[in-house]
Amino acid sequence: MIEIRDLSIRFGPYRAVDGLDLTVAAGELFGFLGPNGAGKTTTIRALTGALSPSSGTIRVAGCDLPRQFRALKPKLGYIPDLDTHYEDLTGRENLRLYARLRGVDPDAVPAWLAKVELSEAADLRVKSYSRGMKKKLLIARELLHAPVALFLDEPTANLDRHSIGLVHGLLREQAAAGTTIFLTTHDMDEVDALCDRVALMRRGRLLALDTPARLVAAHAQRWCDLQVERDGRTERLSVRLEDADARAGAAALLREHAHVRIHTREPSFEQAFRELTREAAA
Amino acid sequence: MSRGLPTPQRPVLAPGRARLLLTLFRKEVKRLQRNPAALMAVLLLVLMSVLVSIEARPEAPSGRRAAAQACVIAHGPGDELAAYLARHAGERLPVRFLEVPDPRRLRYPRGLPCAAEIVPVASAGAAAPERRRIVFRYDGDRARAERLARWVLAGMAAQASGASIEQAMEPFAAGHGLDQRGLGQVNLSAGKTRALVGTVLIYSALFFVCCAMFISFSAHERERGIAQALALTPAGPTMALFAKLIFHLTLGAGACAVMLAVLAPWMLVSPVAWAILLTTALGLLSVAALVVSFTRTQTAASLVGFSYLMGVGAVFALSGSFPAFGYVRALMFEHHALAALAALFEPELKASVATLLESLLGMALTVPMLLIVSVLVWRKRAWTHG
Secondary structure (H helix, E strand, O other): OEEEEEEEEEEOOEEEEEEEEEEEOOOOEEEEEOOOOOOHHHHHHHHOOOOOOOEEEEEEOOEEEOOOHHHHHHHEEEEOOOOOOOOOOEHHHHHHHHHHHOOOOHHHHHHHHHHOOOOOOOOOEHHHOOHHHHHHHHHHHHHOOOOOEEEEEOOOOOOOHHHHHHHHHHHHHHHHOOOEEEEEOOOHHHHHHHOOEEEEEEOOEEEEEEOHHHHHHHHOOOEEEEEEEEOOEEEEEEEEOOOHHHHHHHHHHHHHOEEEEEEEEOOOHHHHHHHHHHHHHO | OOOOOOOOOOOOOOOOHHHHHHHHHHHHHHHHHOOHHHHHHHHHHHHHHHHHHHHHHHHOOOOHHHHHOOEEEEEOOOOHHHHHHHHHOOOOOOEEEEEOOOHHHOOOOOOOOEEEEEEEEOOOOOOOOOEEEEEEEEOOOHHHHHHHHHHHHHHHHHHOOOOEEEEEEEEOOOOOOOEOOEHHHOOOOOHHHHHHHHHHHHHHHHHHHHHHHHHHHHHHHHHOOHHHHHHOOOOHHHHHHHHHHHHHHHHHHHHHHHHHHHHOHHHHHOHHHHHHHHHHHHHHHHHHHHHHHHOOOHHHHHHHHHHHHHHHHHHHHHHOOOHHHHHHHHOOHHHHHHHHHHHHHOOOHHHHHHHHHHHHHHHHHHHHHHHHHHHHHHHHHOOOOO
């Protein structure tokens, strides 16, 4: 569905994206991660036709970009990290506008409003919506026309736990229906919970590409957090369980002093992410 | 969480261009409805033209009041012709005599129907016959000034002084109703002044609707990423621009129609007037589209739009003193648009046909080029965010 070959995007001497190779299958939920300045948004802008690559090729749904962008764009959905609504119009009017522009029956709008739990606020102007409501409206708007590829930038920022669950459900449903979902986020729990595969970028280059589980297994470590009483004071200590010496030291400490609390941390995707970006920086 | 409803709809057919344009046009209408401040500003300009029209109406040249008012004969000190005419003035043609050091510098009172300026011209030598230059001025009612001219010239013949004269028949200069106290005394019933005020009002309305409002609405869309979202629909940036052009042209034409109905109703049925108004509007829209294309935020766009207005004013002001700016001015559609509008409002349209044709030609050369450039730049730049 998405094929990126040797993609480079330069702004003068600065290489925002440098030799990126990536393939995303149809119906895949793909996470595109990296610290600030890694080139994530630049790549998404190139995938949505807003930027032309300096070199390399991009193919989305069989269309070469930017050459065949006109043919591709009706099949795309893009949810940026800002609210691109007409705030003087109501939620319903915004959805009806985009439905008409995309050749979708506007009668489908009430069902979508219900799906993102905005039926009651449908006839209020968007300027009176909270940021979370605006985000849900945006997601409904970009799913109206059943895009073949959906690009999301921070899809669940500013959403409460309930709404995050709702959005995740919608995205899974879309992926199951064959839509390729390409998302960037800084929420590592979201990546772990949602993504089939993940690409990790740093300074425009691809650091890692795999499933979240394999990346965790390869790069995250188990830790044990200890609290012990020593000389009337509580001391805190974190021990890496893969390190035999550290394990032995912790055991000795527990034998000698009264422990208050022992807590083991299972490896998480966030740890794997930190480890990978730390290794790359070193 | 998700209820499994509704099934997303893949569009069966891409909507046609006419349908897309209509949808985008309706969106612009709705946005205007939800922005009462913009709507009020347009209505205020229309209301100003109504006020100007009311102010001008009581002293219309054909009115009884104008007919009853005396014409003025302005002359220098000790002018024998003026003294002769004063002795023979009758009630059939009421005249007032005004002795001033230099009649050419006289500022006439408002509502004056006609005047004659008698100015002695320096003779070649003492033996040469006395010479005078008499300028007859009128405001709309040229017939009244012609009657005055016949009477003055008859008096001169009867006086048999042997003096030679040069005569001219001219309308009052624009803004002749101004006196030393300033704008508070503008004579709106004077034809030239009405032309000036009408031109300014119509151009201001077009500038507001087609430039300021376009910049404000479109720069907002660009800054908030809405333009980019629209560009990803089948409509695209070009269609969005065309819908905006049609909307602002329609709104501008509507405002102009109301203003013309009160200021100069005969223009409502004049194809030339509409051609000038629509071309002016297109020129202003092209400038606005370029401003939005080159600025990323609404604040920056507003500032650039204001700078554009100041820049045009500066070129106009400097072109009187510096010939280079005169050339620049000749290349600007604003110059041709203002000249064409002023010519349309002239009481003596025949006298301004040459100006009108010249201005139309200037607009025909500049506006299409500007429009093409703005569409190309818009397609490339105006929809991207960040």
